[in-house]
Amino acid sequence: MEVIGDLPRELFLEILLRLPAESLMRCKKEPCLQLLGHCDGIICLSNYRDYILLCNPATRESMVLPESCLPCYPWIRNLISQTTGLGFGYDAKSHCFKVVRIVSYWEELRGSNLPHFSRAEVYSMGTDSWKEINVTAPAHVRYSPCFETYFNGAFHWYAMDDNGNEVILSFNMGNEEFQVIPMPSFISMHDHSICRSLLVWNDCIALVIYPERGIEKSFEIFVMKEYGVKETWTNVLTIGPLTRVERPLVFRKNDEILMEGSHGQMMSYNLRNKEVKDLPIYGIPKSFSTLVYVNSLVSVKGGNQMLDQRDNTVGAI
Known part of the structure; x- marks a missing residue:
């Protein structure tokens, strides 16, 4: 299997064919997508920089999400922003697929490896729009291989709290709240x-x-x-x-x-x-x-419709 970045060549080319021209220009120099998660037949991919993509391999539909609604604070000098957390899941209460994004802000000259502050936003497939949520992530997302997981209606990341303790940070797609889950003490x-x-x-x-x-x-x-x-x-x-x-x-x-x-x-x-x-x-x-x-026939452009068929298989990207 030929691989480009983190994706098999066939799937990568299929996704590129369905991206708008402006997205193709953004990924021209770095053709690398990361798998964020899967829920009821819909796969969420991102390059963690410019865009987030939802696709359904069964229907061959794909859609690039709108741009972030979070402010960039151009009036604050030496402030750097970076997407540090992305998660995908399903809100069983509103019957809606959602994407959560955590953006962290650093002062370039501050000299700390922890962000100065963070903001969070949620994309709802039903409205095709982002909204900022008035809650702050109580821990800072860090990378750990094969850690990000969707379970029990919540997305989970490896993270570190303000005291330097390693924790699991979760975001509930239903009530749109963060929770810190302690690691085993032993x-x-x-x-x-x-x-x-x-x-x-x-x-x-x-x-x-x-x-x-x-x-x-x-x-x-x-x-x-x-x-x-x-x-x-x-x-x-x-x-x-x-x-x-x-x-x-x-x-x-x-x-x-x-x-x-x-x-x-x-x-x-x-x-x-x-x-x-x-x-x-x-x-x-x-x-x-x-x-x-x-495997399902859920449309990424109308994710509230009922599932028409299911087929549990293992996919590797």
Whole structure:
């Protein structure tokens, strides 16, 4: 499979063909999109700079979202803005797909790695518009591979609070509020040689802890059995040590986890018999984004319509 940026060539070209001319000019020098999430057949992609794209592979529809409604503060000198958090999900109350964006602002000469302040906005597919929300994210989103996850009506990011503690930041698509979910207290935090990935397993969020480097890697799985309650984090399983494995991607079934191999290939690990299989899917190392895709006929230009058909498959980008 030929890959451009983080996308297979066929899907990348299909998306480019459907973008307006101004968007094509913006991505001319950097043809790279990132997978933000999937919900009921609709996939959300972004380059984290210029545009956000919604597409439905089943209907071959796509749509570029309008520009941000947040102010750019041109009268404040040395102020830099950057999109630090993006999330996609479904509001079951209003039956509407939504995108949330967190924009952080730094003073260029301030010398701090934490933003001076942040603003947040929400896009609703029903109105095809952004609105600023009057709530402040209580933690600062940081990058961690394979961490951003949509679950239980909320989108989740790896983040750090004002005291330097590592936390999970979530945004509820229904009430449009942020929540901080504590990490397990019995794992080694502030260790930059350790990676953390957040997955969904058995209808719970699962935190996977593993070394960043090494010929052999072990993967510890912590499950939050009661959502949002720190005391319910439980170390339920350790996978490995395994060779040729880079990081976890997604639980495909209750007894199977898909993982990225050290050479950019996809692998499957069976939790019951501990069997490892190489799958005929290849990409650029450390570039995989994986989702359990639900095939549907929902229109990205009218997302309130009923689903006509569903087909659960695994998609890798």
